[in-house]
Amino acid sequence: MSLSGKVALAGVYEHPTRWAPDKTDWQIMAESARGALEDCGLEKGDVDGLLAAGLGMGGLGIIQLSEYLDLKPRFVDSTNIGGSSFVAHVNHAAAAIHAGLCEVALILYGSTAASSAMAIGTGGQAGREPSAAFVAPYGLTTVGGYAMAAQLHMRRYGTTSEQLARIAVQTREHASLNPAAKMRKPITIEDVLASRVISDPLHLLDCCIISDGGGALIVTSTQRARDLRKRPVRLLGCGEAVWHQETGSPDLLTIAARQSGERAFEMAGLTPREIDLAMVYDSFTITVLLTLENLGFCKPGEGGPFVEGDRLSRTGGLPLNLDGGGLSSNHPGMRGIFLVIEAVKQLRGESGPRQVADPALALVHGTGGLLTTQHSGATLVLGAD
Amino acid sequence: MPAEIRHPKPVPDWETRVFWEGIRRHEILLQRCADCSAVQHRPRAICATCLSSRVEIFEASGRGTVHTYTVTHQNQAPAFRGSVPYVLAYVDLEEGVRVLTNIIGCEPGEVQIGMDVVVDFEDLDEETAVPRFRRA
Secondary structure: OOOOOOEEEEEEEEOOOOOOOOOOHHHHHHHHHHHHHHHHOOOHHHOOEEEEOOOOOOOOHHHHHHHHOOOOOOEEEOOOEOEOHHHHHHHHHHHHHHOOOOOEEEEEEEEOOOOOOOOOOOOOOOOOOHHHHHOHHHOOOHHHHHHHHHHHHHHHHOOOHHHHHHHHHHHHHHHOOOOOOOOOOOOOHHHHHHOOEEEOOEEHHHEOOOOOEEEEEEEEEHHHHOOOOOOOEEEEEEEEEEEEOOOOOOOOOOOOHHHHHHHHHHHHOOOHHHOOEEEEOOOEHHHHHHHHHHHOOOOOOOHHHHHOOOOOOOOOOOOEOOOOHHHHHOOOOOOHHHHHHHHHHHHHOOOHHHOOOOOOEEEEEEEEEOOOOEEEEEEEEEEEO | OOOOOOOOOOOOOOOOHHHHHHHHOOOOEEEEEOOOOOEEOOOOOOOOOOOOOOEEEEEOOOEEEEEEEEEEOOOOOHHHHOOOOEEEEEEEEOOOOEEEEEEEOOOHHHOOOOOEEEEEEEEOOOOOEEEEEEEO
């Protein structure tokens, strides 16, 4: 029996902080949990599923988090597939609720990446995983991984830096309507091109910011959500995919969104054409362009012309990243949870000056990891109830 | 010319030791499955295509082409902070595998997608070398 429509987002909360030297990751998660419970009118004692991931959470982090919140959940999941993790957590929570493993799932994220001075994008990539010896000597950075995709896209399709910059400019315009966004001063395409090159062809303003922050989601059955404080937002379709390029020589411009998107749209019985707004992980401008192509909003190679003009604006054909995204609002290292939060607020009509007019369907897509090396994708199709 | 890249040393484990010993002798050793003929890199104890354990080693030509690249202008990791700008690239080897590497021996602005390249081994010390690529 299909999951589609059976489970809903009942409560959401985005922590307002962007700079929290006086807080810990755990504290931000706990304050966010409180916010999401207040949002939907449930109490802590109602929570019987706990899902979380974070830069500071080790292998047993989900147990430590349960203790910190004094929860004894009967379903836990700390899947960490990078910044898309929380989007995937929605899928996992929905499956668990649908299967009767839990009734009310709490999804949490908190991070003090900025006030801890973490060099997320340009700090080098060399962990203890088996492939590290093949990466560490060469100076791979997060932005470098994405920049190699951008370089290839430009060469193959003639995509320009101006077209990529248009995504940053539009996102900043949306951020200017979000009082909580970290960067709110409007920018121009010229500003993006004049900002220093971090990893050719990506400029500073093609890259997400680094902030502190966190958030929470509460997922439950649609039936139960209808009795709660806010109008439910139903999960109509979901999909996940993992993608890597090491074995064989697959196309670097085909990304996990291709597969996770197809799965989500199929479950929902919908197509990209019917979507009213999209929340897409914008670690870098190229991430957005490739995601839109791979989700089927335009054909491969047509992303450059597609993002020109006002199409991605609040009043355009595909309103995108209305909170100001990772490029301008907040990016504490793993921003997938904020994609879901803003999509829910938009579908409820709670987004104030940045509200899209009467949206019925929203798409959420998170990308995690490094686009050219190893990455994950998680997609949701959400509908107002 | 940009400053020389002072590599962090690769740390082999038991699955990759043979590869790094080859690099020390200035040979790129790839793997081919004796059962399904798939060629793979990085080295593994099993064939990632068919899970056979009958994985054989052969020497690659060291020739390839630049699949894509980026000129890195910022890397805050201590080993690379003083080495920017440097070229990070994926090179497609003739044998059909793609490797992450650096392109050296030319100005970063001269590197192009599709450029023919050949391996260049840098000896870090008596025990360790690292393969990078330069214009063929």
